[in-house]
Amino acid sequence: MASRIGVYVCHCGTNIAGRVDSSGVARFAAGLKNVAVARDYKFMCSDPGQDLIIKDIKEMGLTRVVVASCSPRLHEKTFQKACQRGGLNPFLFQMTCIREHCSWVVADPVEATAKARNLVAAAVSRVNHHDELYSRVETVHPDVVVVGGGIAGIQAALDIAKSGHKVHLVERSPSIGGHMTQFDKTFPTLDCAACISTPKMVAVAQEPNINLMTMSEVVEVKGYVGNYSLKIKTSPRYVNQDLCTGCGLCMEKCPKSVPSEFEEGIGLRKAIHRNSPQSVPNTPVIDPATCIYLVKGKCGACQKNCPSQAIDFTQKESFLDLQAGTIVLATGFxxxxxxxxxxxxxxxxxxxxxxxxxxxxxxxxxxxxxxxxxxxxxxxxxxxxxxxxxxxxxxxxxxxxxxxxxxxxxxxxxxxxxxxxxxxxxxxxxxxxxxxxxxxxxxxxxxxxxxxxxxxxxxxxxxxxxxxxxxxxxxxxxxxxxxxxxxxxxxxxxxxxxxxxARADAGEVARVFGISQGQDGFFLEEHPKLGPVSTATDGIFLAGTCQGPKDIPDAVAHASGGAGQALSLAARGLVSISPTVSWINPDICIGCKMCIGLCAYSAIEFDERRKVSVINEAMCKGCGSCAGHCPSGAAQVRHFNEKQIFAEMEGLLGPAPPAPLPVPPPAAATATGATRAV
Amino acid sequence: MPELNVMQEAQSAPTPDAGFEPAIVAFVCNWCTYTAADLAGTARMVQSPNVRLIRMMCTGMVDPKYIIKALLDGADAVLISGCHPGDCHYINGNYKARRRVKLLAEILPRFGIDKRRLKLTWVGASEGNEFAATVNRFAAEIKDLGPIDTRRLRVR
Structure with a gap:
């Protein structure tokens, strides 16, 4: 059965219509193969715009929908949901961008309109070959990992912990508090920084839902939204946190003084040190690079003088595996x-x-x-x-x-x-x-x-x-x-x-977590305005200055935002996962195993009985490395398969477009339409 | 086949046509270059309308047959653009694209297609200006190169 396609061309106020003849593009679309209806409308993303689609699906029996408007990165989900409300599978929809890639960047209106026609033709040609797909629903692990214990990380951890979810707060340095603990007063109110930050630090230490891990770094992240597994490396502190009372005698007795990083080089610290008595945890740490015992094997003044025998030079680097549903990055600046x-x-x-x-x-x-x-x-x-x-x-x-x-x-x-x-x-x-x-x-x-x-x-x-x-x-x-x-x-x-x-090692951190950096080196948010805390990787959120320079109130607000986003996933407990993953057609696969070596996620296994490669859909991310290489064409990414790409290309490069249908008489309704029987 | 040699000669001595508007297909990855294209649009960076984007999830899924199909279907050139090396959203898909494009570029001239008609670039998500510059530069290059010969051979 031929598909019945509805095409909707947006004006976006004057953003598109100011350069592209949206009505003309709609009339052109109405003449394309299988198009049952083509309309243009002022704002397709608005409620009446979406209702147009829903109404047409129901009344005209549309089986495919194309929207030509802004970037699919902005509103693809909006329209997919509209299709769903109309009773159409959301993957029987194709969006094409005639704003960011056309009306905003092509200077000449005639050229812009011609390009828009091409893009619409490509989308119409492609959507014919779309298949119904169904999202997978996965459970979300209730725990959240917060990386970085500055004021943003603290705020995020406390917000999440308050909801009853468990938080693993991973901090690289010996104590939490970050840059804020170095400040004396804060602008513009001149509150003392310690007076407002130390209660929060103590709250972290006392919160039963927070597992505070200092001297720790995330070295590996595997999995996907809802089901991340992280490897945490903990460096030795050389002081047993359970035994230490924080009396500070060791620091008095330590004979070795070096410039202090916390004092920005203008003060001294001992080889065994802590930032201040208010540090959380207030257990000192031995710096292995300057400690005489750890460098030369003799001294041990701290060990001799410690009243609680907390000094332990035998501590070694350790690794821990954690499971979490979502991750908040608050790695600072x-x-x-x-x-x-x-x-x-x-x-x-x-x-x-x-x-x-x-x-x-x-x-x-x-x-x-x-x-x-x-x-x-x-x-x-x-x-x-x-x-x-x-x-x-x-x-x-x-x-x-x-x-x-x-x-x-x-x-x-x-x-x-x-x-x-x-x-x-x-x-x-x-x-x-x-x-x-x-x-x-x-x-x-x-x-x-x-x-x-x-x-x-x-x-x-x-x-x-x-x-x-x-x-x-x-x-x-x-x-x-x-x-x-x-x-x-x-x-x-x-x-x-x-x-x-941006942190000197921001690039490395971005790689571990699979997120991007902006040109300035800070982590890139999903959208500069509407997605300032989420990243392109589902389930990983940003908090504070790792996303860009911020003052304390902004960092705290941003962190609460990141925490809220992480929490909404954790609280719901379910996440729907895109079905646009690879599939290997067993009737075509020749069992060459080429794809198995290419897969970066080890998501392909070989079925010895049938002698074919098989995708593990839970592990596949849909990158298409297999599909790009498969010599027999058996491996295909759903929603990006060969037929669909070929059709899109044919539309894009198709023969000279037919003349647009004549202008319809002005309609009384806000939407103009041109219909054609298929 | 003697036709191939004829085509190669035609390629090596292009006759730039002042009114020639090339059709360029760009396969761009969703995470970096498509995002950069959005950014270039938001910043209203004027670009040549000759380059038309096909959104892929990753350059690693661009099968060489897509490129060949585009060139045979009348595209004067193909641009492939993804994340910078090391930045791939899918760990290393862009490296796979790089290998395929390199091999394909070696084969194309044997079929009478100038290898300058295939280009691979890295444009990161925040590099809107770089995207616009790449598009304009490539469109100008192809305008100089003239129309692809496969256009003449197309069956309409």
Missing amino acids: DIMDPTALSQYGFGRYPEVYTGLQFERLNNAVGPTGGKIVMKNGKPPQSVAIIHCVGSRDKKHFEYCSRVCCMYALKYDHLIKDKVGHGAQVYNFYIDMRCFGKGYEEFYRRVQEEGVAFIRGRPAEVTDQAQTPEEEGKLVVVGEDTLLGRTVRVPVDMVILCTAMK
């Missing part, structure tokens, strides 16, 4: 090393700090006990803050890091507050971006505190004095672009607001 911007003298002049170093200088448990002092112990009388170091810079990172303006304002206030109002503070900025709740108000308040704002990216920081006032100072040389003249500002201290960047 790195701070750019400003050494690359040699003009600012970081690493050369001791009084040039990064923003994060200044946070530690400010922090009550930091190396100076929260006093803003220079290396000579005296408070700086003048400070320059250079914004956008590495950010908004084509040579480094093109994007805006989104937090620097605000934390610079916070520093302005803190310097005025701690050093005194006599201290001069100069901000070198490009634009002030104070977009959040209460941010603009905070900007105004800091302006009123007498802070100077100089618009322009400084050329350099130098110690070469030109006048007596510049002697012994760091001179920031730049241009005040508002006044149109060069400035030389001598200061005691310079703070660089360095860019937030």
Whole structure:
């Protein structure tokens, strides 16, 4: 029986119709083989648009549907569901994109319309060969894995755990809390970072539904949405967490001091160390690279002095397998090393700090006990803050890091507050971006505190004095672009607001989890606007700054979003899995086993009795490696089989299109239609 | 077959036609290049209308016979584009495509088809600008190369 196809061409307001003659394309489609009805409509994705399809399926007995509108990545599901509501199998539908790939990118309306006709002809030709397919329903493992224990990971883990689902929180470093634990105050409210983050950290430790794994990394991910199995590598801490009381005696007795990573290199730590007494867990960790016992085999001062015999030098790396239904990635960001911007003298002049170093200088448990002092112990009388170091810079990172303006304002206030109002503070900025709740108000308040704002990216920081006032100072040389003249500002201290960047190993993490990175290196979300927390891989969600620079409120909101998405899968307990997987026709298969070696998922087995290869549909992801290679043509991907692709190509390259049917008399209804008996 | 040699000569000395609008079929993977094409569209990056996309799930499922069929059916060129090496959504499908395209490109000239008519590129999901540039560059190349000879041989 010939199919009866309904073709629907969308105007998308003027997005498509502004360039493509949508009505003309519909009239053209009405003349194509097997097309029973072709209509055009203002917004096909709207309720009345979808109702058109449903009504036609029911009243005209359509057996196939084609929609020409936006990208199928946006609305394919919408229309598949509409077909389903009309009683048609959703796979008897084909969508073709005449917006992103046509009306928006072809300048000439005639050419755009011609291309749209070609694309519609291809879709009509293809849909003739579509088969009914049925999605598989699988159970979703109720547990969720959250990777990364910064504020985003903590928020996601707590949100999920509250619902009663078990969460495995995997953190690479010895304790959770992430970058937020390094901060002293938070903008714009000036709450103390520790006061708001430590209760959350403690809540994680006390939550029975959270299995906290520190010193741990995910090294392997297998499976698919609902049924992931992960391999977790746990590095040795050399301190038994069950025995340790967190008294800290070991750290007092340890003879080895090295620069602390947590203090951003401006403070020291011992070989056995922890970030702060508030760390969760507060068990110290021995750094095997600097511990004298682990390097040279003697010392053991910590072991001798530990009152609870918790030191255990025999600990080894261990591996654990976990099952989970969904995964939330909250792996955070790195701070750019400003050494690359040699003009600012970081690493050369001791009084040039990064923003994060200044946070530690400010922090009550930091190396100076929260006093803003220079290396000579005296408070700086003048400070320059250079914004956008590495950010908004084509040579480094093109994007805006989104937090620097605000934390610079916070520093302005803190310097005025701690050093005194006599201290001069100069901000070198490009634009002030104070977009959040209460941010603009905070900007105004800091302006009123007498802070100077100089618009322009400084050329350099130098110690070469030109006048007596510049002697012994760091001179920031730049241009005040508002006044149109060069400035030389001598200061005691310079703070660089360095860019937030993707983690150095983000590429490796993306590979392990099978997700993509954007051009900026951060993980790529499914859709920049409507799918900011999901990824192209079902069941893997993003939380916080691993997706892009964010401040704390945005990271927390994003994390709650990711948690919500993971939870909706976990709570439902069922997920429908696309049936578009491979199938090997046993009547054609010659048993050459070529496909078995090609399959990246080991989803093909050989049936010795029948001497044919067989697909395991639960493991097949539908990549079509087998179908692309099968010498006999037995392996085919459902919904992407040879007949369908050939037909699509024939439509795309078909003979010169027939002349469109004459314009129908204007219809009273909102939709215009052209029908033809088949 | 002497016809083959004739065709090869015709290929080696193309006569660029000013009004020639090539038809180019592009097999692009759903995860990277199709997404990049969407991005290029959203960013309104003007592209040559000669390139028409066929969405595949992965370049690894592009059977060489699809390419041959396209070229015989009147496509002046075929573009295959997927994820960058190492970024394949299906682990390594793009490597399989690379092998097949390389072999096919060696065989095509024996049938009188210039191997410049087959191109494989990697365009990642975030590279909308790269996609638009690839399309425009390839369309210009094929315009210079002139129409494919199989067009003449087509049975209408």
